[in-house]
Amino acid sequence: MPFPKFLIQPLAQLCEGKRREQLVFGNGDQYTLTPSTRDGWYQSAIARAQRADESFPKLTLHDLRHTAASLAVSAGANVKAFQRILGHASAAMT
Numbered sequence: 560m561p562f563p564k565f566l567i568q569p570l571a572q573l574c575e576g577k578r579r580e581q582l583v584f585g586n587g588d589q590y591t592l593t594p595s596t597r598d599g600w601y602q603s604a605i606a607r608a609q610r611a612d613e614s615f616p617k618l619t620l621h622d623l624r625h626t627a628a629s630l631a632v633s634a635g636a637n638v639k640a641f642q643r644i645l646g647h648a649s650a651a652m653t
Contacts, residue, residue, distance in 0.1 A: 628653060 562570075573583050581587030596602065601620060608615045624645070631641050632653070642653040 570583065577583075577587045582590065585591050593599075596619075605615075605617060609617070628641060628645060632638055638650045638653055642650045645653060647653045
């Protein structure tokens with residue numbers, strides 16, 4: 560998965576003390592829970608943003624996935640590679 564250079568140091572810090580087979584986020588052994596669509600951390604963040612700015616849109620995690628794909632492709636990412644990253648059946652879907 561491609562990522563910007565400014566993430567190298569924070570990711571390296573997250574990996575400190577973990578074995579190669581462990582997960583980067585959390586304790587390394589348990590997957591981070593998908594946020595609840597009703598009251599999870601993501602909905603809480605959206606609610607805080609909307610309180611701070613009433614024009615802030617209600618974004619779903621899937622909206623963010625679409626945005627990431629659009630930005631990557633418009634920035635020149637290889638569509639076939641990104642298709643595989645997203646798990647899409649065809650490049651047209653990506």
